[in-house]
Amino acid sequence: MIRAEKLTFDYERLDEEGRVESIKRAVDHVDLQIQAGAFIAILGHNGSGKSTLAKHINAILTPTEGTLFVDGMDTKDEEKLWSIRQDAGMVFQNPDNQIIGTVVEEDVGFGPENLGVPTDEIWKRVEESLSAVGMLKYRHHSPNRLSGGQKQRVAIAGVMAMHPRCIVLDEPTAMLDPNGRASVIRTAQKLNREEGITIILITHYMEEVVEADHVFVMDDGKVVMQGTPREIFSKVEELKKLRLDVPQATLLAWELKKKGFSLPDGILNIEELVDKLCQLKRKM
Amino acid sequence: MSIKAKNVNYTYAEGTAYEIHALKDINLEIPDGQFVGLIGHTGSGKSTLVQHLNGLVKATGGRIYFDGRDIYGENFSMKELRSKVGLVFQYPEHQLFETDVLTDVCFGPKNLGFSKEEAQKKAKEALRMVGLGEEYDARSPFELSGGQKRRVAIAGVLAMNPRVLILDEPTAGLDPKGRDEILDQIERLQKERGITVVLVSHSMEDVARYVDRIIVMNHGEVRFDGTPKEVFRHYKELEEIGLAAPQMTYLMQKLKEKGADVDTDATTVEEAAETIASWLRGQ
Numbered sequence: 001m002i003r004a005e006k007l008t009f010d011y012e013r014l015d016e017e018g019r020v021e022s023i024k025r026a027v028d029h030v031d032l033q034i035q036a037g038a039f040i041a042i043l044g045h046n047g048s049g050k051s052t053l054a055k056h057i058n059a060i061l062t063p064t065e066g067t068l069f070v071d072g073m074d075t076k077d078e079e080k081l082w083s084i085r086q087d088a089g090m091v092f093q094n095p096d097n098q099i100i101g102t103v104v105e106e107d108v109g110f111g112p113e114n115l116g117v118p119t120d121e122i123w124k125r126v127e128e129s130l131s132a133v134g135m136l137k138y139r140h141h142s143p144n145r146l147s148g149g150q151k152q153r154v155a156i157a158g159v160m161a162m163h164p165r166c167i168v169l170d171e172p173t174a175m176l177d178p179n180g181r182a183s184v185i186r187t188a189q190k191l192n193r194e195e196g197i198t199i200i201l202i203t204h205y206m207e208e209v210v211e212a213d214h215v216f217v218m219d220d221g222k223v224v225m226q227g228t229p230r231e232i233f234s235k236v237e238e239l240k241k242l243r244l245d246v247p248q249a250t251l252l253a254w255e256l257k258k259k260g261f262s263l264p265d266g267i268l269n270i271e272e273l274v275d276k277l278c279q280l281k282r283k284m
Numbered sequence: 285m286s287i288k289a290k291n292v293n294y295t296y297a298e299g300t301a302y303e304i305h306a307l308k309d310i311n312l313e314i315p316d317g318q319f320v321g322l323i324g325h326t327g328s329g330k331s332t333l334v335q336h337l338n339g340l341v342k343a344t345g346g347r348i349y350f351d352g353r354d355i356y357g358e359n360f361s362m363k364e365l366r367s368k369v370g371l372v373f374q375y376p377e378h379q380l381f382e383t384d385v386l387t388d389v390c391f392g393p394k395n396l397g398f399s400k401e402e403a404q405k406k407a408k409e410a411l412r413m414v415g416l417g418e419e420y421d422a423r424s425p426f427e428l429s430g431g432q433k434r435r436v437a438i439a440g441v442l443a444m445n446p447r448v449l450i451l452d453e454p455t456a457g458l459d460p461k462g463r464d465e466i467l468d469q470i471e472r473l474q475k476e477r478g479i480t481v482v483l484v485s486h487s488m489e490d491v492a493r494y495v496d497r498i499i500v501m502n503h504g505e506v507r508f509d510g511t512p513k514e515v516f517r518h519y520k521e522l523e524e525i526g527l528a529a530p531q532m533t534y535l536m537q538k539l540k541e542k543g544a545d546v547d548t549d550a551t552t553v554e555e556a557a558e559t560i561a562s563w564l565r566g567q
Contacts, residue, residue, distance in 0.1 A: 044459075045459035045461060045462070046429055046430040046431060046459045047429050047430070093457065147325070147326045148326050149326075171457060174456050174457045175374075175453075175456055175457075176326070176486065177325045177326050177486045177526060177527070178325075178486060178526070178528040179325060179527070179528075180325075180326065181486075204458070204459050204460060204463075206460070207531070240461075243459050243460065243461030243462065244459065244460050244461070245460035245461075247531075248489060248530075248531035248532060248535075248553055249531065249535065251553050252532070252535065252553050252556050252557055252560075255553060255554070255557040256557055256560060256561065256564075259557065259561050261564060270531065270534055270535045270538055271538070273535065274535065274538045274539050274542060277539060277544075277560065277564070278539075278542050278543075278544070280564060281544065281563070281564055284565075284566070
């Protein structure tokens with residue numbers, strides 16, 4: 001679905017005369033491959049290059065060096081720009097910056113309308129997308145009366161209505177309360193499982209990563225770790241050095257190990273840890 | 285510097301079709317030096333409440349007392365209140381505007397009428413308080429990382445020597461290390477300088493770890509008010525109002541359901557590790 005080959009991106013800083021004053025390399029020779037239908041998470045501290053990388057996936061940015069292919073299309077090919085953007089949709093952190101319609105269903109219809117989709121088909125897509133994110137009953141509401149989590153789901157529906165094969169979510173839950181956070185993540189998981197949409201989730205919440213198929217960890221513009229959540233979260237100390245964290249259940253297991261109890265590495269959730277603790281207690 | 289709210293009510297657009305009763309009969313007192321966590325789902329009234337505490341929004345009913353003085357009284361200076369009760373908004377780094385860090389932080393004290401030299405002295409103190417050394421003074425705020433920018437913005441409020449610091453989700457969008465750094469820094473200010481802190485947060489884990497007391501808002505009312513342990517015992521009710529308990533509360537409850545004889549009050553990883561270690565050792 002997505003393939004990066006030595007993808008490099010430099011931000012140029014210009015002085016007052018428009019000459020290049022300094023260059024900051026945000027993404028540095030990244031090679032990666034994402035299979036269609038996968039649920040991918042990207043972790044990394046602020047400034048590690050993950051958002052810059054994400055913006056390449058729907059060609060908001062194009063590589064300074066190297067290449068990025070979306071469904072076999074080179075993002076540098078300007079003729080493919082609209083096909084790429086239709087194929088790979090993007091949802092950002094702040095719900096208020098992404099909603100333009102005055103009524104929920106109009107907002108969701110904006111994308112397909114721009115693509116020149118016939119009216120009947122637009123309404124069909126609006127209905128499908130809103131029910132996929134669990135927001136159909138709000139179709140006639142004004143977006144500014146919705147909660148943060150509901151707004152993000154409307155933004156996801158807006159992307160869904162373009163019939164993308166892939167959705168990139170760049171910290172979609174950073175501004176949400178616990179309920180809103182859970183509803184957005186559940187929606188992304190459902191779209192992945194039921195509609196086969198490739199999901200690329202960028203987040204600082206480690207708990208949201210636990211169910212991903214594959215995790216990439218970025219630092220200084222490079223992919224420095226990758227693997228399943230269990231492989232990644234087994235490396236508590238390395239992650240801490242990268243300014244990251246592990247889920248709380250993983251951290252607790254790690255603390256107990258340090259106290260001398262024998263527990264496996266990379267425990268990911270509460271249920272798993274409770275089972276292991278009960279087994280351990282029976283043996284003691 | 286205690287803050288006391290007595291029967292505070294606030295209604296938006298009173299008397300129109302859009303009337304919303306955002307705060308309903310709020311009674312609470314925040315004593316000097318306390319670290320308070322304020323939680324509630326989006327729209328529960330927590331931001332409206334904190335805006336009352338520094339006089340940005342005037343209650344449509346009830347009274348607020350700052351150090352025993354009625355802030356709506358005739359001789360009360362709102363300007364003084366706003367310098368004593370510092371409010372750090374969400375994403376405060378969007379409000380940075382000067383060409384260098386020091387000048388930006390000077391803006392507040394200068395506005396309060398301090399001379400350039402005094403303002404700079406206060407600004408430097410505030411920057412050191414948030415852990416930014418002299419080498420940052422002349423840097424452009426826009427060259428800094430997200431966490432550093434946010435610390436500059438917090439220093440901008442600290443430079444006015446507030447006795448109370450209110451922070452609306454100060455860690456949103458920061459990486460885990462940046463989050464810990466900011467919260468550790470705030471805790472230090474509260475412990476070492478005795479500043480009263482009100483932390484508005486969506487992270488139950490952060491609240492459990494740092495604060496002395498949690499106030500839970502729902503539909504404009506105070507639903508719970510107590511220590512983290514007391515409040516998180518109501519985790520089922522918290523879920524009903526769109527919130528949650530820290531992960532560790534759920535873990536301890538699960539363990540107990542499976543028949544383990546453990547105290548379920550642990551809310552942080554450290555506490556849970558200790559409780560579980562004693563249980564495993566049969567102590």
